[in-house]
Amino acid sequence: xxxxxxxxxxxTLGPIACATRDPEPTPPRPSATSPAKETPPMFRTAAEQxxxxxxxxxxxxxxxAPFIDEGKxxxxxxxxxxxxxASDPEPVRQEVARLLVAIGLEVDPAHLQGGRMIxxxxxxxxxxxxxxxxxxxxxxxxxxxxxxxxxxxxxxxEYEKPLVADLQRFPDSTAFLVVAKxxxxxxxxxxxxxxxxxxxASDQSALIAGAALGDQATERGFTSAFxxxxxxxxxxxxxxxxxxxxxPTALAALTSELRTDxxxxxxxxxxxxxxxDIVEALAYVYPDNPLFWEGAIKDDRGxxxxxxxAEQHFAVTWKKPRPPFLTIEGFPxxxxxx
Numbered sequence: 001x002x003x004x005x006x007x008x009x010x011x012t013l014g015p016i017a018c019a020t021r022d023p024e025p026t027p028p029r030p031s032a033t034s035p036a037k038e039t040p041p042m043f044r045t046a047a048e049q050x051x052x053x054x055x056x057x058x059x060x061x062x063x064x065a066p067f068i069d070e071g072k073x074x075x076x077x078x079x080x081x082x083x084x085x086a087s088d089p090e091p092v093r094q095e096v097a098r099l100l101v102a103i104g105l106e107v108d109p110a111h112l113q114g115g116r117m118i119x120x121x122x123x124x125x126x127x128x129x130x131x132x133x134x135x136x137x138x139x140x141x142x143x144x145x146x147x148x149x150x151x152x153x154x155x156x157x158e159y160e161k162p163l164v165a166d167l168q169r170f171p172d173s174t175a176f177l178v179v180a181k182x183x184x185x186x187x188x189x190x191x192x193x194x195x196x197x198x199x200x201a202s203d204q205s206a207l208i209a210g211a212a213l214g215d216q217a218t219e220r221g222f223t224s225a226f227x228x229x230x231x232x233x234x235x236x237x238x239x240x241x242x243x244x245x246x247x248p249t250a251l252a253a254l255t256s257e258l259r260t261d262x263x264x265x266x267x268x269x270x271x272x273x274x275x276x277d278i279v280e281a282l283a284y285v286y287p288d289n290p291l292f293w294e295g296a297i298k299d300d301r302g303x304x305x306x307x308x309x310a311e312q313h314f315a316v317t318w319k320k321p322r323p324p325f326l327t328i329e330g331f332p333x334x335x336x337x338x
Contacts, residue, residue, distance in 0.1 A: 043076040072120075086130035092139075093137065094138035097143050101118065114295065115290075128143070144178060160185075167187060174205070176191070180208050184213075192210070205244075219247060219249055222245060222250065223253035227257065235257075239254060239277045243283075251313075254278055254282070256310075260278075270330045279297065291309060299325060
């Protein structure tokens with residue numbers, strides 16, 4: 001099937017035909033005495049004007065207010081954006097995906113408190129149904145990136161079938177990380193098969209997916225390397241990998257290093273505790289837990305709360321005291337004599 005035919009077929013299905021498991025209930029008909037509330041056309045107009053900007057080569061500016069109605073994505077605007085994501089050229093699709101992601105982050109109930117999640121099922125279904133089926137391209141990349149970074153694991157699991165189908169049809173590094181984050185059981189035979197091919201046998205994201213879906217030998221390789229690592233930058237990088245795996249074993253190894261005294265130093269710029277990277281890895285797995293949100297650790301009590309979480313969930317204990325408090329600290333600028 002040609003790309004044009006595929007796009008037409010997708011448009012025919014509608015924006016939530018594949019990814020949403022159950023259809024939304026039909027709203028009741030309004031009574032004669034209570035006329036239905038009419039949605040002003042301004043939301044549709046705003047979306048159409050925004051897409052026209054993208055078609056002229058302009059970029060998403062970060063403004064989302066014209067597409068939000070009483071704290072929720074405006075239905076008229078979302079329909080217009082869905083059609084553009086499904087059928088427009090890749091540069092336009094990329095900008096539309098960025099806009100949809102920004103809307104999803106903005107309307108999430110935890111946004112004002114510091115959360116960075118997309119949990120609106122309508123938007124997630126659009127990112128999957130309109131964003132992924134055309135295969136490689138900037139639009140798909142932006143949609144996959146959002147699914148991996150901002151959709152909680154339990155929510156990804158609701159879309160197991162289309163996400164596994166996407167990995168099978170268009171395997172790439174981010175698609176592996178998405179199924180790893182969601183712990184999608186039906187992805188395991190797909191991942192195992194791809195790991196047998198020369199292209200993916202040593203790919204880090206594919207190995208992460210394998211470990212996340214039950215390959216204990218691969219999982220041990222990641223956890224052992226993290227615990228043994230003594231270079232601060234490499235320790236921080238390996239912490240992220242254990243968060244990507246996200247299994248109880250990986251998280252126990254990750255949190256066992258919550259009292260590391262390793263510090264990343266950028267001369268004349270800043271010092272940063274590697275403990276922050278461990279907390280960020282936990283935030284990836286538990287994005288709805290405020291303990292791990294950016295800026296949540298303001299004093300030593302923040303680290304203490306994270307340690308208590310690790311003790312309760314992973315039975316972790318420590319043999320050394322907590323190091324002196326540090327998150328990130330800038331170096332003072334040198335004073336130039338007059």
